[in-house]
Amino acid sequence: MAGKFYITTAIDYSNGEPHLGHAFEKIGADCIARYRRLRGQTVHFLMGMDEHGQKVLQSAEAAGLSPKDWVDHIAQSFVATWQELNISHTDFIRTTEQRHRTAVEELLRRIGANGHFYEGSYSGYYCVGCEAFKLDKDLEDGRCPEHPSREIKWVDEPNFFFRQSTFAPRLLELYDANPDFVRPRARMNEIRNIVAGGLQDTSVSRARLPWGIPWPGDPTHSVYVWFDAVINYLSATGFPEAGFEETWPADLHVIGPDIARFHAALWPAMLMAADLPVPKAVWSHGWMTFSGSRFSKSEGVQVSLREAIDRHGVDALRYFLLREIPWDANGNFNFDRFDGRYEAELADGYGNLSSRILAMITRYLGGKIPQSGETTSLDTEGETVVAEYRDAMDQHLLHLGGQAAWKLVTRANQFVEESAPWALHKTGDTARLEAVLASLSRALSRITQMAAPFLPSKAEEVWGALGMRESVQCAGWELVEQPRTGGLEVVKPTPLFPKPEKTS
Ligand SMILES: [Zn+2]
Incomplete structure (x- = not known):
């Protein structure tokens, strides 16, 4: 096994501190990255922060900080956590960086030049928690099931739309040619069914936001945060500068199941629309639960990351998570x-x-x-x-x-x-x-x-x-x-995993 391996994780949304759920994904991706290095590949391992959107703005306001100070503070806290967990990423991108903005502008320019955007107007429900439009059928009792504590907003505004619908046949061809495009297979089937059922064009801009990337050529709009965020994987390769093809396409996007659709349908369609190669594979890991409920900022975090690290140290936590929670399924965290x-x-x-x-x-x-x-x-x-x-x-x-x-x-x-x-x-x-x-x-x-x-x-x-x-x-x-140990001079190590004193 040789050559490059470009692996990415989801970029984390800057509206709260890192928790065990974030850590699980990064530790898994790090394990893959380290294994690939062991196999002799040159690994590009990208992580980062998703720093635009209304939810970030709201969190900054709640903390009494400017959005810039807020995202700097959050990024610092994430980076310190990844350092402590011994994550071996080789690049860390923040969507507020100029290199990202440059890539977003150029990708949008290419998609636009190919005729895949049009102006329309959107009216419907919007969940700021998801930063996503919602249909009636997505709501439960008039609320987003993922964010039941948030009010749903009614939005009525002019938007740019991406002709995602026209890419359904090409996406199906991609899945058929590469049945492991998304793994696990159950997730691939789910997404295939959605795409086979027909895709809708998707709104990719919002009325000008105070905290977002202005729409190239029309500053009365901002790039929709989701559309901007997925582009980070391309931005980090240096796109559109010469040489980005040495890293792009990504070999593996590691993500949570909630964003599998964006990565398996919208993102490849965007790349096809710009005549760029699509990623080679998407890995949708499962959820870590604690006594049956999910770890997430919005629905409460039951075990702090600090508590989990302090229990037996970083390596033991990494080991436990990777052994206990199947990397392709859901699993429970239990002390x-x-x-x-x-x-x-x-x-x-x-x-x-x-x-x-x-x-x-x-x-x-x-x-x-x-x-x-x-x-x-x-x-x-x-x-x-x-x-x-x-x-x-x-x-x-x-x-x-x-x-x-x-x-x-x-x-x-x-x-x-x-x-x-x-x-x-x-x-x-x-x-x-x-x-x-x-x-x-x-x-x-x-x-x-x-x-x-x-x-x-x-x-x-x-x-x-x-x-x-x-x-x-x-x-x-x-x-x-072929281990070669003959002739080596050994020393006795200090106890690797001391047993905690029994407290009874
Ligand atoms: Zn929501």
Whole structure:
């Protein structure tokens, strides 16, 4: 696997602080980005902030700040969170940046020049919470079901419309040619049905807003915030400057299911309308729930991100979320399950395995890993696990990738028990002892590389303790397939996952 991999996450809306729901999406995308680097690809990993729209303006007013000061404050808080969570994005875009405005203006110019906009007027309901027009059938008791606490506004104004309807046949061709354009497959089917049922032209401007991108050539309008926001993925490639095609099209847009339609229908149609290539794939992850309800700003956040990080540290949180909540489905956040996985899979699993192997190499072999090429059953099982991990991770099925890697943790811990290196040491069976510990060191090397996208800091610690010079992030995939540990000098690491004191 070589070449570039351009991955993006949803840009977050600047109307509140980052929460666990945001973190879940970014951690998942980061795991994919890190895995792709492990496979040797050049990864462009984009995240950012969606800073326009009426809702931002309202939040700024409520906080007594200018919109600019407000979005600066929110962006800072998001960036600090992504840093703390060890997210390895390579670019961070804010839709208030000039590079974004330049790209939006040029994309709109091209779509307009191709005749895909027309002026009309819109009258209907508008939910500021969604920043979206709503039909009667979208409302429940006269309110938006996503934002039941907000009043729905009646809007009647001239708008520019995008001829989305004319792109339905081309979108269906795209889906037919590429049935994995949206994953999971159920989401693809949903969107396909919507498009097959016929698309409506869509309003893409609003009467001039004090906080938005003015419509090119008609400053009495602003670009509709949704239309502006999706363009960020293109803006970050440097479009329309020469060389943007080296990054564009995106290989994967990671998004939540609520915006899957925008990414799978509207966005490709916009690009087709401007004669630009469409993204290669869209991944719609599931929702994280807490006791059955969704994490979101508008409907209340039940567990703070701080509380979740402080429970067992950043790496443990990353690991837990990626193992517990299937990356292609909904899942529940639960502290008891978190504590359980922490103890069983991290403290007693990977942590214990690492310290046992490194301690035995130190105690019995003076800290130097022997050059034993003898293939044990553990090596053979390691190969099977690596293939399973690779298949899952290539399809972005992160929970299955983690599950595969941890099979080897369990198996290696069993191998320690079965081969009892302490007994081999006692009886002086040096050849067998060396073969066993060399094989265990290869398993640990494999596990650590496979674990690194999930637990980047802890994996780095083990990697260093194994005596590896380069960072685990730079070690290539060949080493996962063919670990080379002979001759390395190990050190004992400090306990990786200390168990919390029991409070009873
Ligand atoms: Zn709404």
